[in-house]
Amino acid sequence: MKTAVFSTKSYDRHYFNKFNTSSEHELTFFEAPLNVDTVNLTVGYEAVCVFVNDNLNNEVIVELVKNGVKVIALRCAGFNNVDLESAKVNGVTVVRVPSYSPQAVAEHAVALILTLNRKTHKAYNRIRESNFSLERLTGFDIYGKTVGVIGTGHIGMLFAKIMLGFGCNVIAYDINKSNELVLAGVEYTDLDDLFGRSDIISLHCPLLPQTFHLINEDSINKMKDGVMLINTSRGALIDTSNAITALKSGKLGYLGIDVYEQEEKLFFKDLSEKIIQDDDISRLMTFPNVLITAHQGFFTREALEEISKTTLSNLSDLEKGDKCQNEVKI
Ligand code: NAI
Numbered sequence: 333m334k335t336a337v338f339s340t341k342s343y344d345r346h347y348f349n350k351f352n353t354s355s356e357h358e359l360t361f362f363e364a365p366l367n368v369d370t371v372n373l374t375v376g377y378e379a380v381c382v383f384v385n386d387n388l389n390n391e392v393i394v395e396l397v398k399n400g401v402k403v404i405a406l407r408c409a410g411f412n413n414v415d416l417e418s419a420k421v422n423g424v425t426v427v428r429v430p431s432y433s434p435q436a437v438a439e440h441a442v443a444l445i446l447t448l449n450r451k452t453h454k455a456y457n458r459i460r461e462s463n464f465s466l467e468r469l470t471g472f473d474i475y476g477k478t479v480g481v482i483g484t485g486h487i488g489m490l491f492a493k494i495m496l497g498f499g500c501n502v503i504a505y506d507i508n509k510s511n512e513l514v515l516a517g518v519e520y521t522d523l524d525d526l527f528g529r530s531d532i533i534s535l536h537c538p539l540l541p542q543t544f545h546l547i548n549e550d551s552i553n554k555m556k557d558g559v560m561l562i563n564t565s566r567g568a569l570i571d572t573s574n575a576i577t578a579l580k581s582g583k584l585g586y587l588g589i590d591v592y593e594q595e596e597k598l599f600f601k602d603l604s605e606k607i608i609q610d611d612d613i614s615r616l617m618t619f620p621n622v623l624i625t626a627h628q629g630f631f632t633r634e635a636l637e638e639i640s641k642t643t644l645s646n647l648s649d650l651e652k653g654d655k656c657q658n659e660v661k662i
Pocket of ligand 1: 409410430434482483484486487488505507508536537540542564565566590627628629630631
């Protein structure tokens with residue numbers, strides 16, 4: 333299928349070319365994101381392949397259809413950046429990669445916890461400057477702590493199992509309970525109880541109207557003083573300015589984020605010689621107890637392979653007129 337691939341990085345090109353073996357699909361790689369300013373690039377393409385920060389609102393989808401595009405192939409699991417109603421009305425098929433490496437994201441959430449707690453990032457820099465002091469590197473035992481998991485789907489379930497392995501008391505909230513986790517020893521509870529009892533809270537639910545700013549002033553006030561909050565899901569689950577207020581007061585003891593509400597203008601770009609215009613991220617970057625990674629939870633070899641293979645297979649299914657099991661329907 334003739335496909336315009338947006339927001340392309342070197343690793344996308346590498347893995348897509350590697351698995352598009354018989355050149356079954358005609359892929360054109362654009363570094364630009366897909367949005368209202370770049371949609372004109374899609375004239376003559378049958379499909380677009382997009383990532384988390386491409387913006388497929390109604391205006392873009394209407395233009396895509398005018399340009400001949402019939403398929404939106406997301407090379408990610410989340411689809412909060414696509415107006416599904418508009419896609420349906422305009423007859424555009426949306427496919428995604430529902431699960432490429434849930435282990436990768438669950439393991440990254442644990443990496444954020446361990447780094448924030450044991451301050452290995454600071455130790456690394458100290459040692460490079462021959463500073464072998466342990467002052468201010470004190471952490472806490474993760475063993476025996478209560479970990480609250482919000483969303484126990486593919487990623488949240490694996491994360492919960494890892495934390496059980498650490499000897500934690502794992503409690504969870506999800507609109508659908510997992511019997512497997514209950515049998516493994518996870519206790520499901522309501523959100524307020526989870527907020528009140530957890531030493532560490534990790535977010536693994538999707539961004540939906542119901543979960544937008546799930547973490548806000550009200551919910552933070554229900555948490556333990558000094559709680560650790562981890563978000564590898566979607567930035568807008570957290571009200572950033574409320575989180576900054578709670579960090580300043582000490583209510584939030586640690587914040588580890590792989591996703592950020594306004595990440596679209598920042599993440600996946602080298603802005604080291606630019607003036608950052610986003611004051612919230614600039615403020616977050618000043619806290620000693622905040623760790624930010626730029627949406628790299630998924631970023632393992634295994635995940636990149638799975639993303640490109642599944643996306644190419646989704647395009648093949650649609651080209652052949654077969655039913656695609658990864659279609660996103662509303
Ligand atoms: P999933 O669909 O397997 O699981 C999501 C879970 O959230 C389900 O169990 C669902 O019942 C639950 N849920 C839905 N609405 C809820 C609500 N209102 N309150 C509580 N729970 C609710 O999704 P998966 O694969 O586990 O991914 C989770 C999120 O991780 C995705 O939505 C995506 O935003 C994010 N993600 C982040 C990546 C990264 O690189 N940082 C990579 C891949 C996904």
